[in-house]
Amino acid sequence: MAKDLDGRAQAAQLQLQSQWQSVLAQTPLDEQALLKAMVQSQAALLADQFYAAMLDDEEARAFLSHQDVEHRLHASMQRWLIELLGLWDLSRLDECLARQRHIGLVHARIRVRVDLVMRGARRIKSGLLPLLLQAGADPALAARAALTAHQLIDLAVELMSAQYGSANDAAVRTDEAYRSHAATMNMSLERERQRNALIDWENRFLQAMMTARLDAELVRIGQCSYGLWVRHKASALFSQSSELGNILQLLDRVDQVMLPLCVAELRHGALETLRHRVAEVLSELEQLRYLTDALFDQFVHLEGGRDALTQLLNRRFLAPILSREVDLCRNTGKQFSVILLDVDHFKRVNDQHGHEAGDRLLQQLANVLVDSIRSGDFLFRYGGEEFLVVGVELNAAQALQVAEKIRLAVQAEPVALGQQQQLTMTVSLGVATHDGHPDYQRLIERADQALYRAKAAGRNCCVSAEG
């Protein structure tokens, strides 16, 4: 079903592309020149008209009146018009189409309704002919040029709307895909099967090494049953998982780099070097086993929306939660903040103490975080060793205080690694407060930049995006 939808959406896009192409190819040069001259001198006025139409709508007024939005969107609206009506270069068509799709995605994210965009476009269209005539163009030529401009604007809006629709459908489809796969598969059986497939390949690899027939006999790991499962089934089932990307990279590394090295050593090398190469492959297989287990663990908990390791919220629930907070903030005027947190030098922990110790450290960190925030706040495992707090009804100064409290709590609680050993962990934090901008992605980006500054400032500190 999802595939059919994708296929249909692609066919519709190709159709729009070819229609756009023929408008560009068939428009006479005098029409092109007229539209180009008009849009270059009147883009600001047309953008004003577009916004005036949108601002008629009370809901749109709430987010369009944000100063930053007004400033940025007004400028990008002018660029959009100049590109649409002033650029008659077929070689840049792909770029132009991609831009329309991107605009559609942004609209979906900040939930600008499609009918509002169409209303703005209609206002622009109705202003075009008067502007062309006002510039002194021959009336017949002006009428033809206005018609061409209408076609281009319609095509652009259609492309945006198509993208808007698929962006909204995508989240639902992802859920459906996960659920329907889960329902039809016995996941613990599947996990066992893949474990065995990996062991099977390992045995064949060792056998091929012992009989020195690596070249002829051994199927590449990417081609064996485990590799096929990863590339086809796991990619569909676990498409949002970071482990999957790592697994694919490891498979490539084994096939492209490590096996050729083993072959070379078998032919010409010393036994000691060969042993070393084999050990390297075995260590990569161990890593694959770890990542594959993590993949399945995630799946089991995904249904509940929890991250498997830490039991915190999974980041795919971030979008609906932040959207709702943006709405609440608009209605109540109460600000909320996000705190993005990253463990310092976490790679060293894994390298020196092993992945299991790293996992334990992340679990303990999750507990400290839960204890440091209020029960109304949201806590996400944002990435591997990154966490995100959505602090509701929290202004910039309060959010910075919470971040500092978290930083001190983490530092104060060493992780027990063995009977004797303890490890003090530190974290860096970036804090950003919602400033009324409707796109929550901007808020996360600001927190991310603040976190980057905290790392650059030497780690184990908090930086606020508000300066």
Ligand SMILES: Nc1nc2c(ncn2[C@@H]2O[C@H](COP(=O)(O)OP(=O)(O)OP(=O)(O)O)[C@@H](O)[C@H]2O)c(=O)[nH]1
């Ligand atoms: N044990 C464990 N390790 C993970 C997990 N997720 C990600 N990692 C590891 O976390 C490490 C993150 O390393 P980097 O991004 O280089 O950052 P860092 O070492 O923390 O350094 P800074 O962030 O610059 O202080 C990588 O080695 C990942 O493999 C997990 O769930 N468990």
